[in-house]
Amino acid sequence: MIVAIDNEPIREWAQLRTKIASTPPGETIQLQVVRDGREREVRVKLEALDSNQVASATPDGGGSSDDTDGAGGRDAELDAEARSLVEDLGLSLTDLSDLTEELRARARVGEDVEGVLVTSVTETSKTYRQGLRPGDVITQIQGEAVNSPETAGRVLLSLNQRGEEAILLRIQRQGQRLFIAIDF
Numbered sequence: 070m071i072v073a074i075d076n077e078p079i080r081e082w083a084q085l086r087t088k089i090a091s092t093p094p095g096e097t098i099q100l101q102v103v104r105d106g107r108e109r110e111v112r113v114k115l116e117a118l119d120s121n122q123v124a125s126a127t128p129d130g131g132g133s134s135d136d137t138d139g140a141g142g143r144d145a146e147l148d149a150e151a152r153s154l155v156e157d158l159g160l161s162l163t164d165l166s167d168l169t170e171e172l173r174a175r176a177r178v179g180e181d182v183e184g185v186l187v188t189s190v191t192e193t194s195k196t197y198r199q200g201l202r203p204g205d206v207i208t209q210i211q212g213e214a215v216n217s218p219e220t221a222g223r224v225l226l227s228l229n230q231r232g233e234e235a236i237l238l239r240i241q242r243q244g245q246r247l248f249i250a251i252d253f
Contacts, residue, residue: 159194
């Protein structure tokens with residue numbers, strides 16, 4: 070069992086996931102582990118994660134809901150809450166289908182890439198300080214694929230309502246795939 074990374078205690082799975090995801094490939098970290106009742110220290114060099122190794126980290130397998138209880142009012146309310154949360158994170162998102170071929174080429178976003186384009190990030194926001202930039206394409210949030218600003222907002226809202234303290238974003242930046250951990 071991992072109990073600390075670089076002498077920083079790990080109390081929850083989310084802390085471990087966030088710490089690993091926010092450490093660049095190639096860096097060496099020190100893990101404090103408990104095995105057979107004894108604490109040991111292990112040095113580990115992190116490597117980039119191959120896209121074929123990615124698995125969903127969403128515990129319930131989804132973040133959005135189509136339950137409307139027979140009325141569209143609840144959906145509209147959820148969408149408004151989701152948009153508000155995205156704004157509170159300092160983000161402005163755009164559907165990739167709205168991009169011209171020229172803009173896709175400039176951002177090095179292939180036709181096969183699905184996700185949402187980050188069109189702006191407030192420079193004073195936590196999201197900006199933690200590494201998200203305009204031009205990034207968010208392809209997954211906490212392991213769940215997103216293909217529209219509405220879907221991204223609903224996934225974020227669901228995670229926030231469940232009490233998640235941090236989220237893991239899978240992004241594409243200038244043709245490279247990266248992970249970024251963001252605190253709520």
